[in-house]
Amino acid sequence: MTSKRFDLLLILPLAIFTLAFLILPLARLAVEAGSGPGGLANFVAILTEARFRNSLFVTLILAVVTTVATLTVATIAAQTLANRKFLGRGLLLSLLTFPLAFPGVVVGFMIILFGGRLGLVGGVTKSLFGTNVIFAYSLFGLFLGYLYFSVPRVLLTILAAAEKLDPSLVEAARSLGAGPFAIQRDVVLPALFPAMYTAGALCFATAMGAFGTAFTLATNIDVVPMLIYTEFTLATNASMAAAISIALGLITWVTLAIARSHAMRGEGV
Numbered sequence: 577m578t579s580k581r582f583d584l585l586l587i588l589p590l591a592i593f594t595l596a597f598l599i600l601p602l603a604r605l606a607v608e609a610g611s612g613p614g615g616l617a618n619f620v621a622i623l624t625e626a627r628f629r630n631s632l633f634v635t636l637i638l639a640v641v642t643t644v645a646t647l648t649v650a651t652i653a654a655q656t657l658a659n660r661k662f663l664g665r666g667l668l669l670s671l672l673t674f675p676l677a678f679p680g681v682v683v684g685f686m687i688i689l690f691g692g693r694l695g696l697v698g699g700v701t702k703s704l705f706g707t708n709v710i711f712a713y714s715l716f717g718l719f720l721g722y723l724y725f726s727v728p729r730v731l732l733t734i735l736a737a738a739e740k741l742d743p744s745l746v747e748a749a750r751s752l753g754a755g756p757f758a759i760q761r762d763v764v765l766p767a768l769f770p771a772m773y774t775a776g777a778l779c780f781a782t783a784m785g786a787f788g789t790a791f792t793l794a795t796n797i798d799v800v801p802m803l804i805y806t807e808f809t810l811a812t813n814a815s816m817a818a819a820i821s822i823a824l825g826l827i828t829w830v831t832l833a834i835a836r837s838h839a840m841r842g843e844g845v
Contacts (some may be wrong), residue, residue, distance in 0.1 A: 602825075605818045612815020619819050627637040628820065630796040636827075637766055638715060638799065639783035642722040646779050649723070655764065658738035673728040680725060680788025687721045687793060713795050721789040726782060730775040737771035769838075777835030781801045781828040800824050 610616055622628045655668055675683065691712040693695050701709040728744045741764065749759045765772075789800040794802050800820060808817035 589671050589802060595657060605821060609815055609818035609822055612818075614814065614815060614819075617794065618816050619716060619823065621816070621824050628803070631800055631803045632823070635784060635799065635800040638719060638722070641781050642719060642726060643776050643780045645719075646726040647734075649727050649777050650734050650775070651765075651772065652737045653727075653731055654734040654768075658741070659743060663771050667814055672731055675724055676728045678725075680721075680786055680790075681792050683721050683725050684789040684792025687717050687789075691717055691720070708771070713793055714795075716791065716796060718793050719796060720839040722783050723784060723795055725789060726779045727785070729782075730779050732767060732777075733775040737768050741767050768829065770840075773835045774839045777832045780831050784828050808832070817837070 609618060612618065615623065621633065635676050653672060657665060678686075689695055691710060693708070693710055693712075695710070695712060698708040698710055701707055743762050745767075746759055749763050754762065785801055787805070790797075790799050791805070801824075804817045804820050804824070807813045807820065
């Protein structure tokens with residue numbers, strides 16, 4: 577078999593996947609978005625109608641806050657675990673990555689058990705203060721669900737980068753008189769930035785489009801995934817649902833492209 581034929585054989589599965597799972601579905605989505613009663617005006621309505629605009633704004637803010645909080649928790653945890661041997665390290669890492677086994681619906685159910693009407697927090701606060709504190713169905717509850725869902729995924733990416741960091745660089749900075757904060761600012765974080773950009777972008781994209789957790793918790797919150805669902809099922813407005821889906825996809829695609837560019841720049845590519 578010639579090299580050219582072999583290359584074509586390798587490209588064939590990628591071409592089939594791209595056509596079947598990317599090009600054709602996106603093309604059908606675009607046709608649906610432009611063929612409804614509203615036509616291309618559906619895209620304008622996303623920014624001009626208060627319901628759609630507010631939903632997009634809330635989803636963006638929630639995704640940004642989730643990403644920042646996840647990166648903070650995961651970066652601290654990764655530096656604690658990287659290149660350190662201590663009793664219980666394996667158990668701690670297993671517990672931190674345990675949520676990988678749960679789909680979004682299960683995560684949402686766990687938040688309900690924690691902060692719902694019959695949840696643990698409500699029971700404790702009612703017995704202590706006589707007030708049943710409920711937060712599972714609020715933006716804070718949804719944020720906790722997204723955070724719980726995202727931390728292990730981001731942690732594994734940053735941990736892999738932290739374990740590759742040369743300890744001699746930190747020792748050299750310390751021997752030159754650099755304090756802990758200066759070492760973080762000038763040595764550690766710059767080395768972790770490519771992984772943080774990539775993991776943060778994936779976290780943002782997941783938070784923007786997460787449906788299972790939102791379906792379980794967002795009973796009174798119109799985040800974009802729930803908006804798409806209600807437009808398609810309850811309002812039977814498939815063209816509007818398609819337009820919102822395309823807008824959501826474009827936002828996450830731009831975010832991933834920017835993160836990839838920064839990550840490559842950080843690696844000196």
